[in-house]
Amino acid sequence: MVGGVLAGDVASESRAPLPEKPLAADAQAPSTHDPEAVARAEAVFEATLAEALADSGPKATEARAGRALTPKERLGKLLFFDRRLSEPRGQPCAICHGPEVGWTGPLLFINLTGSVYEGAVKGRFGNRKPPSSAYATPAPILHLADPAEGLFVGGNFWDGRATGEELGNPAADQAQGPFLNPVEQNNPSEAVVVAKVCTGPYGDLFRTVYGAGICQxxxxxxxxxxxxxxxxxDSPEVNAFSSKYDAWREGRATLTRQEEWGLELFKGKGQCANCHPPPLFTDFTYDNLGVPRNLLNPWYWQFQFNPLGPFYVDLGLGAFLQTRPEWAAYARANLGKVKVPTLRNVDKRPFPGFVKAYAHNGYFKDLEAIVHFYNTRDVLPVCLIEIPGIPGVDCWPVPEVGLNVNTTELGNLGLSPQEEQAIVAFLRTLSDGYAPR
Ligand code: HEC
Ligand code: HEC
Known part of the structure; x- marks a missing residue:
């Protein structure tokens, strides 16, 4: 990238402004990341590096058939799992996008509470829950699809600001962000990241893939x-399409009666497929579901990056459109809307009791709760007090953003408890790595 989008866009992942200069003292502080998660990423990195080194020579430049990674994909994997690419070291992409949890946040305690992840620098948290980094590559470049409705499609991030205009693919634009973001990997410059790659253990692979002069x-x-x-x-290791649902589509597995009923409700009465159509389970559009705030989000107390403190409101796509003169006229109609996430791997977890967080702010802690929300948002009364963690029993809190809430496709679906359960059972068939018996 050459200045452009990302320079204006602060190195992406959060909309926080860059600090004037990195705080020398805290840049030295060790990362508080879960050592086990770092060790898991490190193990993947070492194994991949060993493969890459064993494979050097002319063969390495040939794309190979089957599920083996091409040299370029393998390079990407090394970059994704490399803990040296943060300042201080210790935070690879995989720390916030763990394969064992479907490429989202792998730490149970964080998911259970604020749901936003700490950057390489201790105490600096982002503002949103990490979405899955899988199935992000098929997103089209962000574009105005229907001017009459102000309908936008495409892009990466909850607010679409990794548009894809820079490198021709939203996921590639996205990948430039975290390395430089002060609340994420916190490297001081592109040159520092490039130097780490060029002088590191897979520098030769980088030169083999992109040419001998690339580091200049x-x-x-x-x-x-x-x-x-x-x-x-984009490789089949990440966008795997290897769930029970996929096996069923290919005639290699059977869904239980409950799962099939759930699929039927997903497409019919639940209206889920309106926005989460198979096979990607997202249409890359934007919507405001009226999800309540997550009061446990530490972003509310990060005054250094969030001057509004507890008054911060996540305005989603609308706030990004405001920064683009040609789209600013559509900003208001898109305030509070966030990108429809894929539902693939939504139930993927390392062990049954592991807690995952759902929606852009992680307000929901299980699939039952979010499905109940779709079903009853407009049926139950508004809660008088916002108590985190006890949602949907006899009330729902007010939406984080009251504008543009979708009241036509959700809120009062008339689903019975058994129907809600069937939909959840269907969602559980979308986890990759299914092994037919
Ligand atoms: C500190 C945690 C953290 C780290 C480290 C991190 N991410 Fe993310 N990632 C996030 C969050 C949070 C978002 C959503 C941000 C937003 O929408 O504003 C995100 C969004 C994404 C998305 C967008 C998915 C979509 O469908 O829109 C992709 C892809 C992604 N990250 C890949 C990466 C890559 C590649 C790296 C390493 C270069 C990385 N992430 C490092 C937390 C992290
Ligand atoms: C009008 C479009 C729309 C419809 C209809 C819809 N969704 Fe969603 N879905 C979204 C959007 C947008 C989000 C993200 C909301 C947010 O973060 O505030 C989302 C988030 C989710 C999530 C959380 C995923 C994650 O990774 O955090 C699940 C699970 C989900 N939807 C399931 C369903 C089910 C089940 C149905 C049908 C009962 C459904 N959706 C109907 C648009 C829709």
């Missing part, structure tokens, strides 16, 4: 790093 041109090298990550994210 920082802008081009930084673009190439992002493109390699996007290539890995």
């Amino acid at each position: 041109n920082v802008a081009r090298a930084y673009d190439s790093i992002a493109l390699a990550i996007a290539a890995y994210e």
Whole structure:
């Protein structure tokens, strides 16, 4: 990238402004990341590196058939799992996008509470829950699909601001963000990231894939790093399409009666497929479901990056459109809307009791709760007090953003408890790695 979008867009993942200069003292502080999660990422990194080194030579430049990664994808995988690419070290992409949880946040305690992840620098949290980094590559470039309705489609991030205009793919634009974001990997410049890659243990692979001179041109090298990550994210290792649902579609598995009923409700009475159509289970549009605030989000107390403190409101796509003169006229109609996430891997977890968080702010802690919300948002009364963690029993809190809430496709679906359960059972068939017996 050459200045452009990301320079204006603060290195992406959060909309926080860059600090004037990194705080010297806290840049030295060790990361508080779960050592087990870091160790897991490290193990994947080491194994991939060993494969890459064993494979050097002319063969390495040939794309290979089957499920083996191409050299470019393997390079992307190394970049994704490399803990050296943060400042201080210790925070690879995989720390917030763990494969064992379907490429989203892998820490139970965080998911159970604020649901936003700590950056490489201790105490700096982002503002949103990490969405899955899988199935992000098929997103089209963000575009105005219907001017009459102000309908936008495409992009990466909850608010679409990794548009894809820069590198031709939203996931590649996205991958340039985290390395430089002060609340994420916190590297001081593109040059620093490029130097780490060029002088590191897979520098030769980088040169093999992108040409011997690649390290001489920082802008081009930084673009190439992002493109390699996007290539890995697009590989069958990440976009695996290997769930029970996929096996069923190919005639290699049978759904239980409850799962089939759930699928029927998903497409029919529940209206889920309006926005989450198979096979990607997202149409890359934007909506405001009226999800309540997550009061446990530490972002509310991050005054250094969030001057509004507890008054911060996540305005989603609308806030991003405001920054683009050609789209600003559509901002108001899109305030509070966030991207429809894929539902693939929504139930993927390392063990049955592991808690995952759902929606852009992680307000929901299980699939039952979010499905109950779709069903009863407009049926139950508004809660008088916002108590985190006890949603949907006899009331729902007010929406985080009251504008543009979708009241036509959700809120009062008339589903029975058994129907809600069937939909959840169907969602559980979408986890990759299903092994037919
Ligand atoms: C500190 C945690 C953290 C780290 C580290 C991190 N991410 Fe993310 N990621 C997030 C959050 C939070 C979002 C959503 C941000 C938003 O919407 O504003 C996100 C969004 C994404 C998305 C968008 C998915 C979609 O469908 O829109 C992709 C892809 C992604 N990250 C890949 C990466 C890659 C590649 C890296 C490493 C270069 C990385 N992430 C590092 C937390 C993290
Ligand atoms: C009008 C479009 C729309 C419809 C209809 C819809 N969804 Fe969603 N869904 C979204 C959007 C947008 C989000 C993200 C909301 C947010 O973060 O505030 C979402 C989020 C989710 C999530 C959380 C995923 C995650 O990774 O955090 C689940 C689960 C989900 N939807 C399931 C369903 C089910 C089941 C139905 C049908 C009962 C359904 N959706 C109907 C648009 C829709």
